[in-house]
Amino acid sequence: MDKFAPVKRSEDGQPVRYLIVDDSVFARKNLARMVETFGGQVIGEAGDGISAISEYERLIPDIVLMDITMPQMEGIEAAEKIVRDHPSARIVMVSSVGYQENIVAALQRGARHFVQKPVKPEVLYEVIKYVMRDDGTTVRTAGAGA
Amino acid sequence: MRMELIQPFINSADAVLAQGLESPISIENLSMEEEAYRRKGIAAEVCLTGEIEGRIIFDVDRATAVQIASRLAGVEVSETDDDLVREAVCELANQIIGNAVTTLNDQGFHFHVRPPIMHTSEQGSKGSEDTEAMVMCFNASGGNVFMNVALRYHLQPTSERSAVAG
Numbered sequence: 177m178d179k180f181a182p183v184k185r186s187e188d189g190q191p192v193r194y195l196i197v198d199d200s201v202f203a204r205k206n207l208a209r210m211v212e213t214f215g216g217q218v219i220g221e222a223g224d225g226i227s228a229i230s231e232y233e234r235l236i237p238d239i240v241l242m243d244i245t246m247p248q249m250e251g252i253e254a255a256e257k258i259v260r261d262h263p264s265a266r267i268v269m270v271s272s273v274g275y276q277e278n279i280v281a282a283l284q285r286g287a288r289h290f291v292q293k294p295v296k297p298e299v300l301y302e303v304i305k306y307v308m309r310d311d312g313t314t315v316r317t318a319g320a321g322a
Numbered sequence: 323m324r325m326e327l328i329q330p331f332i333n334s335a336d337a338v339l340a341q342g343l344e345s346p347i348s349i350e351n352l353s354m355e356e357e358a359y360r361r362k363g364i365a366a367e368v369c370l371t372g373e374i375e376g377r378i379i380f381d382v383d384r385a386t387a388v389q390i391a392s393r394l395a396g397v398e399v400s401e402t403d404d405d406l407v408r409e410a411v412c413e414l415a416n417q418i419i420g421n422a423v424t425t426l427n428d429q430g431f432h433f434h435v436r437p438p439i440m441h442t443s444e445q446g447s448k449g450s451e452d453t454e455a456m457v458m459c460f461n462a463s464g465g466n467v468f469m470n471v472a473l474r475y476h477l478q479p480t481s482e483r484s485a486v487a488g
Contacts, residue, residue: 199437200416202395202409209396245420245437272420273435275427292424293417294341 180301182215185238186313191217192304195237197228197254198270199246203293207241207270210297214304225249225257232258232265239307242287244271244278252282259286266307270295327374328456330425331418331471338418339462343393348461355455359470363387364408365441366415372433374426376473379441380415386465387411412438418469 183192194211196218198204208218220235222228224246232240240258244251255267269282274292282290288307291300305314332349339347363383370376382390384401391399391410399406415438423435455472 200409200413202391202406202413203416205395206413245416245435247437272417273423273427274420275424277427277432293420294338296341 180214180297181314183301183304183308183312183314184215185308186311189313191215192238192308192312193217193219193235195220195222195228195231195235195240197222197225197231197240197246197251198243199223200243203243207295207300210295210300211241211304213297214301216304225251225254228254229257232262236262238266238311239304240265240267241270242267244269244273244282252278252285252287255282255287256285268303268307270300326429327426327473328458328471330422330429331378331469332458334421334425335418335458335460335467335469338414338421339460339467342414342417343390343462345462349458350461350466351457351459353457355457355470355472359455359457361441361444362466362468364411366408366412366438367441368415368419368438369436370423370433370473371436373431373476374433374473375476376471378415378419378472379468379470380411380418380438381441381468381470382411382414383465386462386467389465390414390462408440412440 184190185192194216196204196207204221211218219237220231222231226249228242242251242255251269251271255269258265258267267287269287269290270293272293274290279290289303291303305312336347359379362381364387365379365381368378387407387410388399388401391407394410420435455470458469460467
């Protein structure tokens with residue numbers, strides 16, 4: 177996997193803290209592996225929308241990576257409920273179902289961005305940097321680059 | 323079955339498998355399924371509801387599934403790690419079918435995708451007059467990957483209905 181310059185929180189220089197939400201354990205592991213190469217820290221995981229909401233409340237992560245098609249409660253509904261209570265929540269939808277209506281619905285309900293599966297690390301990295309913007313900083317290290 | 327329904331699945335399987343496995347993929351066979359589907363290995367099923375209804379079974383022989391899981395996980399996956407191998411097949415099915423569904427939705431077919439579930443029975447339902455089933459066989463990582471697509475139009479696509487309505 178490519179070497180990426182770590183993205184840190186600008187307020188304290190600590191790693192960006194992620195909550196990963198996907199009904200597939202396999203997909204969660206892959207996303208976790210990917211964000212760790214960006215210098216991030218996975219602080220929680222959830223397998224459906226309902227757990228995502230309770231995990232968000234408990235952990236208050238910097239970024240949520242949220243699947244759409246999940247059992248019990250889908251990702252768009254979970255994103256809407258999280259953003260309603262936490263307007264500053266940064267939620268990035270990560271789904272294989274990326275048709276226009278779905279993307280528009282997710283963004284209208286408070287998601288900050290959309291990444292289509294299969295996820296390319298370089299695409300997710302740029303999205304993370306964009307979503308963090310003023311609250312994130314890229315730390316240049318020897319040999320690091322995206 | 324109309325080719326406009328099938329082509330997105332072929333294109334998506336080709337793109338997702340090639341990207342995930344980092345090797346070229348070839349389509350070995352494409353045929354109408356007249357008998358009930360017989361599972362070949364580790365299989366996941368995704369159901370669609372809406373203007374198009376039906377199901378897609380994504381089926382990978384065991385040895386190939388282990389290779390695919392290892393490639394996708396970036397670590398060697400043991401043949402005995404059934405859960406991880408099944409998860410990998412489900413996730414790959416989710417990505418391939420999700421990408422195909424995206425194309426179909428953008429073409430005006432509106433429907434909903436359910437999360438993938440493991441297809442454990444030996445047989446699947448067979449095609450009927452209104453639900454044709456097509457089987458595609460791809461060669462990937464030296465093994466075979468099968469996709470059985472059984473879909474029917476529940477309604478005309480929205481774009482055609484709008485055109486008729488004027």
